[in-house]
Amino acid sequence: MLRAIRKLKLLGAAFVVVTALAGGATPNYKVLHKFTGTDGVGPYGGVILGKDGSLYGTTVGGGTGHCGLYACGTVFRLTRDAKGEWSESVLHSFESDGHGGAGPYSSLVFDAAGNLYGTTSAGGTHFGGGVFELTPTAGRWEDTVLHNFCSWQNCNDGGSSTAGVIMDQAGNLYGTAHLVFELSDDAGGWKEIVLHHFTARRDGGGAESGLIFDASGNLYGVAEGGGDCSSCGIVFEVMPTSGGGWKEVVLHRFDNNGADGYSPGGEALTMDGSGSLYGTTEVGGALGYGTVFKLTPGSNGHWKETIIHDFGPGAGGSFPGGLVMDTAGNLYGTAGNGGGSCDCGVVYKLAPGAKGKWTYTILHRFNNIDGAVPAGNLTLDDQGNLYGGTVLGGTTSDGVIFELTP
Numbered sequence: 360m361l362r363a364i365r366k367l368k369l370l371g372a373a374f375v376v377v378t379a380l381a382g383g384a385t386p387n388y389k390v391l392h393k394f395t396g397t398d399g400v401g402p403y404g405g406v407i408l409g410k411d412g413s414l415y416g417t418t419v420g421g422g423t424g425h426c427g428l429y430a431c432g433t434v435f436r437l438t439r440d441a442k443g444e445w446s447e448s449v450l451h452s453f454e455s456d457g458h459g460g461a462g463p464y465s466s467l468v469f470d471a472a473g474n475l476y477g478t479t480s481a482g483g484t485h486f487g488g489g490v491f492e493l494t495p496t497a498g499r500w501e502d503t504v505l506h507n508f509c510s511w512q513n514c515n516d517g518g519s520s521t522a523g524v525i526m527d528q529a530g531n532l533y534g535t536a537h538l539v540f541e542l543s544d545d546a547g548g549w550k551e552i553v554l555h556h557f558t559a560r561r562d563g564g565g566a567e568s569g570l571i572f573d574a575s576g577n578l579y580g581v582a583e584g585g586g587d588c589s590s591c592g593i594v595f596e597v598m599p600t601s602g603g604g605w606k607e608v609v610l611h612r613f614d615n616n617g618a619d620g621y622s623p624g625g626e627a628l629t630m631d632g633s634g635s636l637y638g639t640t641e642v643g644g645a646l647g648y649g650t651v652f653k654l655t656p657g658s659n660g661h662w663k664e665t666i667i668h669d670f671g672p673g674a675g676g677s678f679p680g681g682l683v684m685d686t687a688g689n690l691y692g693t694a695g696n697g698g699g700s701c702d703c704g705v706v707y708k709l710a711p712g713a714k715g716k717w718t719y720t721i722l723h724r725f726n727n728i729d730g731a732v733p734a735g736n737l738t739l740d741d742q743g744n745l746y747g748g749t750v751l752g753g754t755t756s757d758g759v760i761f762e763l764t765p
Contacts, residue, residue: 386722387764388706390729391445391746392437393753396421398449399433400757402748404466404523405681405735406437410473413438414738414746414760415450417463417477421757422452424461431461431482434475434493434500437760450475450500451493458484458504460491464625466523466569466735468532475500476532478520485509487518490532490542490549505549508536516540516551521625522569533578535566539597539607554578554605555597559585562607563593569627569681569736573634579610581623581638587614591621591643594628594636594654594662610636610662611654615643620650620666626681626736629690636662637690639679646671648697649679651690651709651717667717668709673697675721676705681736683745691722691745691765693733698724703731703752706745706763722765727752730759 391414394400399418406416414437424431431453437445453461460479467477473495479488487508493500508518517536524534524542532542539555557564564584571579577598585593591613600606613621620640629637636654644650644666651668670677676694683691690709698705703725710718725731731752738746745763753759 386706388723388729389762390753390759391762392447392760393755394418394421394757394759395753395755396757397423398447399435401750402435402758402760403464403521403734403750404477405748406738406746406760407467407469408738408740408746409436409469411438414445415467415469415475416748416760417465417467418758419462419464419480419750422449424452424454426453426455426461426482431455432463432479434463434467434477451502453479453482455482458482458489458507459502460489460504460507462488464521468524468526470526470530476505476524476526478523478534478536480519480521483507485514485518487514488520488536490520490524490534505532505544506542506551515556516553521567522627525570525572527572527576533570535568535570535580537564537566539566539570539578539580539605555607557582557585559589561585562609563595566595567625568623569625571627571630573630579628579630579636581628583622583625585609586612586621587616588621591615592623592640594623594638608660611664613640613643618645618666619664620644620652624680629682629684631684631688637667637682637684639682639692641678644669648672648677649694651679651682651692665715667715668719670694670697674699674724675719676707676724680734683737683739685739685743690717691737691739693737693747695732695734699726701725701727701731703727704733704749706733706737706747708765723763725749725752727756729753730761731756 400421406414422433461482465478475493484507489507520536524532563582566582620643648670677697706723730749
């Protein structure tokens with residue numbers, strides 16, 4: 360929640376220094392949907408592609424549920440017709456009463472049967488949010504709460520999750536809720552197992568990022584707290600042990616030293632074919648406005664960090680979010696501030712070159728009418744098109760979903 364508030368406040372900043380500019384062919388940018396309130400407000404989690412070619416996502420507010428001024432949030436679908444036009448339908452509106460949860464910031468994930476899974480940051484039995492499943496049934500989507508978090512002081516199962524969940528081949532779900540958890544489905548229903556409790560500076564704290572798997576089933580993520588200063592953050596790995604438990608290893612501790620970035624964002628990391636990790640920090644680096652970093656595994660469990668881009672004030676964008684990588688090794692991401700005259704953010708590309716150099720190119724600068732403050736990891740289809748969302752901008756400043764062809 361604090362990160363979300365900070366992103367909204369970025370719109371008040373004004374920067375004037377110009378950095379890297381786009382070159383070559385102009386990318387094709389298209390707004391697929393502008394939210395207007397009852398159909399959703401603020402798609403923080405971006406979108407995912409379904410097997411049917413539709414886009415699916417959540418909004419933290421809006422909908423028809425009764426949660427006050429901004430309602431409780433939605434799960435939505437965008438479907439493309441034969442003429443290439445997109446239309447939105449709300450699959451589920453969250454309610455404040457009962458145990459269903461509210462305020463989803465999360466991305467979504469499908470299982471093999473076409474059911475959707477995500478998290479809510481608030482509401483539920485203990486008001487700590489939960490994990491939900493949406494099942495398509497007879498022309499509608501049925502909401503089932505798999506787990507209610509308990510965010511009270513004497514609870515140890517997490518709460519207020521703002522990241523989505525991922526699923527292994529056995530159908531188990533994994534996510535963060537200021538800790539790392541697993542949900543498994545057995546005869547008695549879904550059961551939560553806490554894989555790791557963070558303990559602040561020593562091994563991180565405030566884990567709100569999405570997780571990713573490697574080929575061996577190890578989990579990777581970032582925590583905003585801990586590190587070489589109390590609030591610099593870490594990159595971590597959580598791995599299964601031979602005894603049936605799980606062990607956390609800190610791969611990198613960020614440091615506010617004028618070179619390294621700090622305060623990694625809430626979006627998931629990206630891994631390449633060699634096992635290197637890529638991510639961003641919201642602030643820090645040589646220019647102070649965030650970084651893109653690479654962590655390369657070495658001998659004896661040591662990981663080497665390389666800063667591949669420093670963000671600065673102005674037209675080049677600043678305060679970056681998540682990353683996605685194409686088959687050629689290019690990285691695509693968004694920055695929530697800077698860009699044009701309204702400081703509404705950008706979409707950018709980082710292309711690898713000789714001797715470890717990367718070329719930074721702006722693909723799109725948001726202008727508020729076509730979106731503002733992009734959030735969540737971008738989604739890349741097999742044609743090379745990028746899809747994402749902004750939490751502000753559009754007709755009523757309730758956010759948009761966009762497509763960009765680099």
